[in-house]
Amino acid sequence: MPEADPRIALLLALADDEMIIGHRHSQWTGWAPHIEEDLAFSSIAQDEMAHARLLYGLAGPLLGRDEDALALGREPEEYRNAVLCERPNGDWGYSLARQYLYDTADAVRLEALASSSWSELADRVRVIQLEEKYHLDHARVWFARMAEGPSLTARERLAAGLGASIAEAMAVFEPLPGEPALIADGVLPRANESLLSEWLAAVGEALEAASLDFVLERHAGIGEMVPTGSGEISEAVTLAPPGVSHREGRWVHEGGFTGAGGRSGRHSEDFAPLWEEMTGLYRAHPGATW
Amino acid sequence: MPAEAPDRAALEGRVWAALAAVRDPEIPPCSITDLGIVERVTLTFDAVDLELLPTFAGCPALDAIRQDAEAAVLAVVPDREVRVRFVYSPAWTSDRISSAGRAALRAYGISPPRGRTEAEPAPVLIPIEAVHAAEPRGTCPFCGSDDTALESSFGPTLCRATHFCRSCRNPFESFKPKLPG
Numbered sequence: 001m002p003e004a005d006p007r008i009a010l011l012l013a014l015a016d017d018e019m020i021i022g023h024r025h026s027q028w029t030g031w032a033p034h035i036e037e038d039l040a041f042s043s044i045a046q047d048e049m050a051h052a053r054l055l056y057g058l059a060g061p062l063l064g065r066d067e068d069a070l071a072l073g074r075e076p077e078e079y080r081n082a083v084l085c086e087r088p089n090g091d092w093g094y095s096l097a098r099q100y101l102y103d104t105a106d107a108v109r110l111e112a113l114a115s116s117s118w119s120e121l122a123d124r125v126r127v128i129q130l131e132e133k134y135h136l137d138h139a140r141v142w143f144a145r146m147a148e149g150p151s152l153t154a155r156e157r158l159a160a161g162l163g164a165s166i167a168e169a170m171a172v173f174e175p176l177p178g179e180p181a182l183i184a185d186g187v188l189p190r191a192n193e194s195l196l197s198e199w200l201a202a203v204g205e206a207l208e209a210a211s212l213d214f215v216l217e218r219h220a221g222i223g224e225m226v227p228t229g230s231g232e233i234s235e236a237v238t239l240a241p242p243g244v245s246h247r248e249g250r251w252v253h254e255g256g257f258t259g260a261g262g263r264s265g266r267h268s269e270d271f272a273p274l275w276e277e278m279t280g281l282y283r284a285h286p287g288a289t290w
Numbered sequence: 291m292p293a294e295a296p297d298r299a300a301l302e303g304r305v306w307a308a309l310a311a312v313r314d315p316e317i318p319p320c321s322i323t324d325l326g327i328v329e330r331v332t333l334t335f336d337a338v339d340l341e342l343l344p345t346f347a348g349c350p351a352l353d354a355i356r357q358d359a360e361a362a363v364l365a366v367v368p369d370r371e372v373r374v375r376f377v378y379s380p381a382w383t384s385d386r387i388s389s390a391g392r393a394a395l396r397a398y399g400i401s402p403p404r405g406r407t408e409a410e411p412a413p414v415l416i417p418i419e420a421v422h423a424a425e426p427r428g429t430c431p432f433c434g435s436d437d438t439a440l441e442s443s444f445g446p447t448l449c450r451a452t453h454f455c456r457s458c459r460n461p462f463e464s465f466k467p468k469l470p471g
Contacts, residue, residue, distance in 0.1 A: 036442040036452070043444040050348025054378070123379040127347055130381055130468050134443045 005062050006178030007118070007187055009080065012070075013176055013263055014109075015055035016081035019071055021102055022048030023278050027089055040138055044099075047131050054124045072282035076275045077265040083239070084168035085262075086271045093157025094164060096146060100139040101162070101169035101203065107136060108199045109172075109192075117186030147210040162207070162215040169203075170196060170241040170253070174263045196253055200244065204251025216244050216251055237266055298333055301367065305331050305338060308362040315358075316351045316447045317465070319398035322359065326386025329377060337371040338363055343382035345468070346448040352376065384468040400450065401428045401464035428464050430455035438462075 025045035032038045049071075056070040063070065084102060089095045110129050116122040146158040173196035182188035207213040239261035242253040260266050282288075309331070310323040322328055322342070330341040340359055344352055356374045363372045384403035387395075392402035404427075428438050435457030443466065445452040450463045 036444070039446075039452075040442060040444040043448055046348040046448060047346070050346070054347055119379075123381070127344075127378050127381045130383065130470065131346060131348075131448075134466070137443060 006176070006181045007121075008059060008062050009176045009178050009263065010182055010188060011055050011059040011062075011121075012080040013082075014113075015052040015059065015070070016079045016262075017085050017102075017106070017172070018048040018055070019052035020079070020081040020274065020278075021085035021098075022046075022052060023274065024085065024087070024089055025099075028095065033092065041095075044135050044138065047135065051128045051131070054128065058120055058124065068282070072279045076267065076272055079267070079271070079275070080263055080265060081267075082168065082172045082174065082262040083268045083271075084165060084172060086267060086274050087165070087168070088270055090161065090164075091157055093146065093154065093159075094161035096139065096142040097158055097161030098165045098169075099135070100143045101165055102172065103132065103135045103139045104203055105169055105172040105195075105199050107132060108195050108202075112190045112195060113188070115189050117189075121187065143206070143210075147212060159212055159215060162212060163218060166215050167241045170200070170244075171239060171257070171261050173199070174239070174257050174261050176263050193253075193256065196242075200251050200253055204246070208251075213246075213251070216246075239266070302331060302333055304366045305333070305363050308366045309340075309359060312355070312358045312362050314345075314351060315354050316349070316449065317395070317398075317400070319394040319400075320387075320391045322355060324388050324391030324394060326382065326388065326391075327355065328359075329380070333370075336369075337373060338367055340372070340374045341377045342374060343378075343380070343386075344376050345382050348448055381470075382468070383470065384465065387465070395465055396431050399431045399462060401431050401453065401462060403465045403467040404428075404469075406469055428453050428462075430458060430460065431462055432460050433458035 022045045025041045025048065028041035029038055029045070032041055052071060053067055056067040059070060060066055065073070084098060087094075087098065107129075110125050110132065113125045114122055114129060116125065143158070146154040149155055173192040175192050176182065176188075179188065179192065183191055204213060204216060207216060237259050239257065239259040241257055242255045244251060244253055246252075306323065306328075309328050310321050312322045314320055314322055314325055314327070317325065325345060327342050327345065328340065329343050330339075332339040332341075340363065342355065342359065356376070360372050360374050383406075385406050387402065395402045427440050429436050430438050430453075433455060435455055437456045438453050439456065441452045441454050441461070443451045445463055449466055449468075451466050453462050453464055454460075455462060
């Protein structure tokens with residue numbers, strides 16, 4: 001896939017995150033603990049896929065492919081989502097921890113992109129922001145409910161979910177290929193490292209308030225990225241996020257990312273089965289419309 | 291061309307009137323003009339360009355609205371090409387809903403969205419014990435009571451939330467506020 005225009009890497013990162021996490025959220029439909037949560041996750045999924053569509057709509061002319069072809073017609077290694085978004089839903093604790101970390105991270109980057117020099121992107125981002133507010137509300141009330149108890153099981157499961165996802169959530173801010181050019185043009189108003197720093201401080205504060213900040217101290221690595229296709233990626237690569245420490249009352253990261261992950265099309269072992277399922281119908285009936 | 295001006299104004303009026311009869315299929319009491327979905331109508335010599343704002347980006351009714359708007363306008367200007375497109379600037383917000391639209395929502399049993407200046411209550415969670423602890427929000431469209439609680443910010447469509455009225459003990463829906471900040 002030609003990626004001469006650095007805006008493509010940005011759009012696919014944003015759109016694929018929304019598409020893939022939207023697909024995961026949609027898997028709660030019919031299985032959530034009660035019907036209101038079926039509706040909540042189904043609605044959030046519908047919003048996220050619509051946001052992906054708005055962004056694929058901008059990427060389409062740059063790539064010469066329509067929205068459907070971008071959403072469903074690419075090979076696994078062409079997807080640029082963060083690994084966080086592709087993980088299976090696990091239990092309720094993991095799902096809500098992941099939603100909390102993802103949507104708080106998404107809010108930070110959307111706020112920056114709302115002042116992008118690329119006005120078509122900024123316009124769409126402002127539309128997306130108005131809808132993401134409800135996703136954040138959902139994640140925050142569940143975070144508070146599970147963190148504060150009275151159920152110790154709920155708190156333990158939330159903590160386990162946060163521990164499993166925190167490093168992968170940091171990798172939402174993995175630097176993009178071509179990022180310096182995006183910053184120079186003002187398309188991306190702030191570097192991913194600066195966005196990571198803002199998000200980590202805010203999330204650190206919320207975790208501290210809930211006495212859950214130990215998950216930052218113990219944050220695990222992301223692990224091996226497995227080959228997602230027979231193409232250019234021939235061997236497993238590890239993506240490691242920066243370290244995290246607490247300094248002068250604030251959670252900060254140290255150093256940068258090593259290796260390469262979702263933003264280079266490298267994914268976890270969970271991506272291939274998701275891709276098989278998500279794109280199966282599209283691949284079975286090429287060119288179908290509905 | 292000055293000579294054409296009165297005709298054009300009359301024609302533009304007819305186009306707006308036609309659009310005022312197009313219903314939102316998910317909110318049937320309201321027309322797309324009540325909801326503030328029609329941003330711009332531009333008449334040219336051989337075409338009518340409509341710019342519409344999607345209420346919620348993932349609204350599945352958008353294609354139906356596009357087709358219905360096109361058909362309605364074509365009926366009053368059959369000699370011109372009608373082009374409909376969705377635009378994203380300005381972002382649609384719920385304070386674009388007219389007072390007629392708000393009244394129609396209420397009569398239909400959907401509480402209209404809170405205005406920009408009204409205080410925003412904290413979000414709460416179902417199940418029901420949370421409802422009873424919650425701050426009141428929204429006016430019940432059935433009995434008019436403000437003694438109500440939000441059950442969930444999500445509901446049968448992307449633009450609706452679900453509530454419970456503690457006074458008449460009916461569940462009801464509201465049109466979700468979509469406001470900046």
